[in-house]
Amino acid sequence: MPWKLEHVGERKESRVVLALDYFKGGDPLAYWTHLLGRTAHLLAGVKIGLPAFMRAGPTGVASLIEGYRDDLYFLADFKLADIGDIVSEELSLLEALGFDGAIVHLFPRCLSKVPAVSLNVFGLVSMTCPNSLVDAHFQELLDYASELGLRGLVVAATKPSAIRAARERLREAVILSPGVGVQGAPPASALRAGADFEIVGRSVVLAEDPLSELERIVEAQRVVLRGG
Ligand code: BMP
Numbered sequence: 001m002p003w004k005l006e007h008v009g010e011r012k013e014s015r016v017v018l019a020l021d022y023f024k025g026g027d028p029l030a031y032w033t034h035l036l037g038r039t040a041h042l043l044a045g046v047k048i049g050l051p052a053f054m055r056a057g058p059t060g061v062a063s064l065i066e067g068y069r070d071d072l073y074f075l076a077d078f079k080l081a082d083i084g085d086i087v088s089e090e091l092s093l094l095e096a097l098g099f100d101g102a103i104v105h106l107f108p109r110c111l112s113k114v115p116a117v118s119l120n121v122f123g124l125v126s127m128t129c130p131n132s133l134v135d136a137h138f139q140e141l142l143d144y145a146s147e148l149g150l151r152g153l154v155v156a157a158t159k160p161s162a163i164r165a166a167r168e169r170l171r172e173a174v175i176l177s178p179g180v181g182v183q184g185a186p187p188a189s190a191l192r193a194g195a196d197f198e199i200v201g202r203s204v205v206l207a208e209d210p211l212s213e214l215e216r217i218v219e220a221q222r223v224v225l226r227g228g
Pocket residue numbers: 019021047049077126127128129154156178179180181182183199200201202203
């Protein structure tokens with residue numbers, strides 16, 4: 001069954017998940033609320049990690065999610081890396097806050113099954129850092145994701161060969177790729193390599209004109225989606 005992220009991406013013909021880590025000044029929650037007001041029609045999802053969580057607090061994050069629950073997919077990025085019972089507890093709490101999905105680290109290899117939560121779980125198998133030890137264990141992490149029956153994967157957009165390998169190994173995976181923009185991967189390049197969604201942060205959030213920057217990225221994605 002397709003995930004909400006896929007439905008929203010299909011409906012808007014966008015494969016952008018916007019990372020809300022930074023803001024331009026003033027009140028962060030007001031900035032992100034205003035930004036989503038201008039850009040949500042071009043976004044499949046929003047990624048929230050510790051920077052936004054610390055700035056807006058759980059109540060602020062819950063209210064942001066509540067305002068866009070039907071229109072955007074909300075991904076929690078805390079890169080959870082604990083023993084299985086604690087990861088399950090953390091996922092339940094994120095679910096209660098309104099998140100649709102969450103990213104977990106796979107390197108602890110502490111999960112014996114995908115935790116019984118209704119939010120989607122994404123396992124990190126490749127990172128954008130050039131010398132990541134995560135990437136040194138890429139094949140093992142893919143094997144582990146496969147053993148678990150994990151459908152969600154995070155694979156660096158800056159490493160298209162890793163995206164191709166992940167797609168080859170797990171054909172049904174939903175692959176999210178961070179690193180488009182500031183970290184060097186061109187818009188739509190991860191989609192071309194086989195990813196399903198591109199995670200973009202600073203190049204949109206801190207752009208002088210975030211909407212036109214986002215339009216540029218989505219246009220590049222649409223060329224790929226339409227087979228160009
Ligand atoms: P930016 O486009 O501003 O570089 O943001 C990238 C986002 O993707 C950040 O939120 C970061 O936490 C995340 N990310 C990454 O950059 N590399 C990874 O390997 C994994 C990530 O989740």
